[in-house]
Amino acid sequence: MKKVWIDAGHGGKDPGASANGLQEKNVVLELSLAVKRQLESKYDGVQVFLSRSTDVFLELKDRTDKANAAGADILVSIHCNAGGGSGGFETYRYTSASVASAAFQNLLHTEIMSRLKPFGVIDRNQKAANLHMCRESKMPAVLTENLFIDVASDASKLKRQEVINALIDGHVAGIAKYLELERMEEKPVTQERDINQVSDWAADAWEAMTQNGYVDGTRPGATMTREEGAVIFNRLRTNLLKLISGNTQEIKDLETRLLQIEKEDLK
Template sequence: MFKVWIDAGHGGKDPGAVANGIQEKDIVLNVSIGIKNRLEADYEKVQVLLSRSTDVFLELRDRTAKANAAGADILVSIHCNAGGGKGGFESFRYTSASENSIKLQDKLHKAIMGKLGGIDRGQKAQNLHMVRESKMPAVLTENLFVDVVDDADRLKQASVIDAIIDGHVQGIAAYLGLVQKTKEDKPLSQRDINVPSKWAEVTWEEVTANGYFDGTRPGAMITREETAIVTNRLRKNFLKLIAGINGNVADMDERLKKIEKEN
């Protein structure tokens, strides 16, 4: 069983690069979860571990420490870029990278560019924590620029996110020599949790625009915490409706609590 460590950069109080209505931390989390789901669904004998699966902040040292402790076979750190002029895709290994890190970078870079297209900024080496402190072959990918309008517009498209995910999956599978599952091995029903079902697209856009959901992971299971948040947002909107545009929502909230206690 191969262990693949996928690191979604930034998170929580650290949004990463922010521009054109995009936060890096959101894009890379969606991509990371997509990579995990697709790799495990489509290939045999692979386990994908995530630095984070929610919007939380982790120190760099904690990310690599966990990956090293888990005995991961490879590490891929997912990022979006900023400040790059014309934009595009690039990947990084450590300045004194092992031969296996170089091979992993080559497989990943070519697979992602094959799916993503656009400007190829090249395979580069840099003294970055995630690729320096990892004990296994490690690569960091920079998937388009949030502050370049053309790239930002692409990052808002589900098909582009899907291409980024697919490129990472194919690159990892090629490096590790993973074997694809047969149809008999795959679950009867599979879907990409980052893409809304056709029948729900319009409703999903509406509830996102109205602030009930943040627009990410439309196909994921909802937690009790998320249910509580959505229910509370609905409750507050009902109070506003009852109180009227010029009413006092706080007073209405207190009156409602009093009624609930009495009953």
């Protein structure tokens, strides 16, 4: 079981960057929750942990301590940027990062940017810095800066669900590729029949039952309830009683004839 630690930056009393009607803490929490849902629902053998799943404040040390204690295989700290002029997307590793962290950053950055390019997002490239989340983590760790809150063009993109989906899909794809996760087997979808269309093999019987008043001719493919079954059997019972009562003399004549045959056999 692979363990992934997703850290939604800021939270609670720390909103992070705020501008253009957006708060960083809210955007990154939405991304983090969705990354967890998609990884666990689409891939086998993966468990995703979150630094926070609600709007709460956590010290940086608390975040990395928990990730290290959990024995996570990788860590992704998700943020939005500010003060970047033209805006864009960038990722960070520690300045003295391991080969594994560099490889993870390259995969993650590439997968996310490939999904952001159609929206005209600027690629600010892969970078290294002395950031706590990357420095104090004992596993390969990458910090993503997902567009600039205070750049109007980026903020407008972050308000579009298709851009949010691109960020989510990119994070999921990069993590899955690095950990070599296998997608869950997709079960074939059973084609549901049209309940208003009668099957060929039952067409004659259905027509006869309709003409004789046992069914109303609608929804031939629908499941029959016990109530509907009772109605059909009661109609059959009524018709049988009518048939019997209408042929009383014929039944008596048949009984008389049977008695005569029986007497002749006894002679």
